[in-house]
Amino acid sequence: xxxxxxxxxxxxxxxxxxxxxxxxxxxxxxxxxxxxxxxxxxxxxxxxxxxxxxxxxxxxxxxxxxxxxxxxxxxxxxxxxxxxxxxxxxxxxxxxxxxxxxxxxxxxxxxxxxxxxxxxxxxxxxxxxxxxxxxxxxxxxxxxxxxxxxxxxxxxxxxxxxxxxxxxxxxxxxxxxxxxxxxxxxxxxxxxxxxxxxxxxxxxxxxxxxxxxxxxxxxxxxxxxxxxxxxxxxxxxxxxxxxxxxxx
Amino acid sequence: xxxxxxxxxxxxxxxxxxxxxxxxxxxxxxxxxxxxxxxxxxxxxxxxxxxxxxxxxxxxxxxxxxxxxxxxxxxxxxxxxxxxxxxxxxxxxxxxxxxxxxxxxxxxxxxxxxxxxxxxxxxxxxxxxxxxxxxxxxxxxxxxxxxxxxxxxxxxxxxxxxxxxxxxxxxxxxxxxxxxxxxxxxxxxxxxxxxxxxxxxxxxxxxxxxxxxxxxxxx
Numbered sequence: 001x002x003x004x005x006x007x008x009x010x011x012x013x014x015x016x017x018x019x020x021x022x023x024x025x026x027x028x029x030x031x032x033x034x035x036x037x038x039x040x041x042x043x044x045x046x047x048x049x050x051x052x053x054x055x056x057x058x059x060x061x062x063x064x065x066x067x068x069x070x071x072x073x074x075x076x077x078x079x080x081x082x083x084x085x086x087x088x089x090x091x092x093x094x095x096x097x098x099x100x101x102x103x104x105x106x107x108x109x110x111x112x113x114x115x116x117x118x119x120x121x122x123x124x125x126x127x128x129x130x131x132x133x134x135x136x137x138x139x140x141x142x143x144x145x146x147x148x149x150x151x152x153x154x155x156x157x158x159x160x161x162x163x164x165x166x167x168x169x170x171x172x173x174x175x176x177x178x179x180x181x182x183x184x185x186x187x188x189x190x191x192x193x194x195x196x197x198x199x200x201x202x203x204x205x206x207x208x209x210x211x212x213x214x215x216x217x218x219x220x221x222x223x224x225x226x227x228x229x230x231x232x233x234x235x236x237x238x239x240x241x242x243x244x245x246x247x248x
Numbered sequence: 249x250x251x252x253x254x255x256x257x258x259x260x261x262x263x264x265x266x267x268x269x270x271x272x273x274x275x276x277x278x279x280x281x282x283x284x285x286x287x288x289x290x291x292x293x294x295x296x297x298x299x300x301x302x303x304x305x306x307x308x309x310x311x312x313x314x315x316x317x318x319x320x321x322x323x324x325x326x327x328x329x330x331x332x333x334x335x336x337x338x339x340x341x342x343x344x345x346x347x348x349x350x351x352x353x354x355x356x357x358x359x360x361x362x363x364x365x366x367x368x369x370x371x372x373x374x375x376x377x378x379x380x381x382x383x384x385x386x387x388x389x390x391x392x393x394x395x396x397x398x399x400x401x402x403x404x405x406x407x408x409x410x411x412x413x414x415x416x417x418x419x420x421x422x423x424x425x426x427x428x429x430x431x432x433x434x435x436x437x438x439x440x441x442x443x444x445x446x447x448x449x450x451x452x453x454x455x456x457x458x459x460x461x462x463x464x465x466x467x
Contacts, residue, residue, distance in 0.1 A: 137414040144410055148401045157464040158397045162411060165393060165457055169415050176418040176442075180425060 009088050011228045012237045018221040025218035032211035039204035053117045056110050057201075062209040064107040064128075066216060067135060070100035074142075075167040078160035088224075090156035091231070093163065094146060095223035099216050101139035107132055127178040134173050138166045152231055249334045253342030254349070260319075261350040267315065272354045275308035279362045290367050297366035298376060298427035305355050305380060306387065306416050312351045313391040313412070314398075314405045316343060317462070321399055330466055337455035340462065344392045344454070345385070352384035368431075375430040382443045383423040389454035390415050396461035419446055 008014045040058035074096040081090030111129060112122040123129065142159055149155035232238050261268055282300045283293055320326040329339050359380050363373045394412035398404040426439035 134414050141411045148407055154464055161457055161461050172418050176421045180421040
């Protein structure tokens with residue numbers, strides 16, 4: 001069965017498809033979240049080195065993963081939108097940015113909560129922390145550039161160039177921060193976990209990561225729907241939709 | 249055409265010398281503020297010097313970014329550049345180089361004098377100057393992308409700093425790192441190689457990004 005994927009690159013048909021998909025992903029996110037948190041807090045054993053405090057990794061690690069994945073996905077869609085001039089891809093990129101920034105902030109925040117009992121300090125100028133902070137700046141830059149431009153098409157394209165420049169820069173920034181860290185004799189503490197991880201811990205972390213994925217997809221779709229409505233408010237199908245809502 | 253752009257921008261800068269001097273004095277003032285705020289202990293100042301000079305250079309070169317395209321945008325020159333048969337990438341490369349000559353080179357020349365204020369050794373002064381010489385063109389090239397993206401926007405000046413400063417970080421790390429390494433008696437060749445790599449990569453990729461940003465901003 002051949003599916004015409006291009007059909008869904010039209011905002012109108014994507015709008016209804018996304019409307020059907022949001023509840024699915026949202027319910028999946030909630031179920032996985034409950035399961036992941038249950039495993040994380042009740043099933044997973046206490047770490048013999050770090051005690052109970054290690055349990056923050058069930059939120060911290062998925063958030064850190066998502067923060068990086070989402071930037072790549074955002075840049076991918078922004079690049080597609082720039083190359084093929086498709087409106088929907090750019091809208092998706094715009095919709096991803098706030099979720100990505102949220103996860104970056106969450107990763108930094110939970111990281112510092114974890115750092116206090118483990119290292120005795122809220123913040124260490126460790127390579128990973130520093131590059132996560134810079135990633136947060138990149139998200140903020142992307143969002144504020146798009147917010148400053150009134151014309152949505154120009155905002156899409158300008159944001160796309162910035163996101164792509166950022167993607168080229170991320171590995172450079174990451175490695176320079178890492179080398180800088182070793183030059184500076186680093187902090188005496190290490191981020192590396194004890195090498196073996198109980199399988200329930202790993203399980204909890206993976207389930208939480210999946211929950212974050214589902215949450216990100218649901219939020220992105222929801223936000224894309226709002227952006228579509230906002231930008232297509234002059235079209236016939238939106239006003240039809242509006243009338244349908246009003247008569248219901 | 250490339251040389252013509254550089255000549256023209258330099259000529260314009262000479263006609264408005266105060267702009268160049270403002271950037272330079274901003275640099276001098278920022279560097280001079282640090283001893284006043286952290287205290288005049290020479291040992292501390294000596295270790296801080298590379299970082300302070302580099303951060304001040306970053307801020308100073310950013311200060312003049314907004315002007316890079318705005319006057320050409322207002323008087324229509326930029327539009328002519330866009331529709332000219334010459335490659336836009338080459339033209340904007342000329343503009344970035346002119347920006348570096350006007351706002352980067354004075355900083356490089358001033359840096360040793362400021363380094364003396366911080367009691368740096370002669371070797372460290374040389375390394376500092378050389379690292380700035382290699383690093384400031386990268387700042388102009390990356391900064392031009394930000395300037396092109398924010399062309400004609402309200403609050404463009406503040407926005408440029410938000411977009412561009414995170415991208416400056418690698419240059420900052422290895423620029424000031426080179427001076428610190430030489431002060432610590434370690435080799436600084438690796439830092440210079442990396443700075444050179446950044447320069448070459450941005451020389452190749454930045455003009456393309458600047459040109460497409462300008463096209464988007466001018467639509």
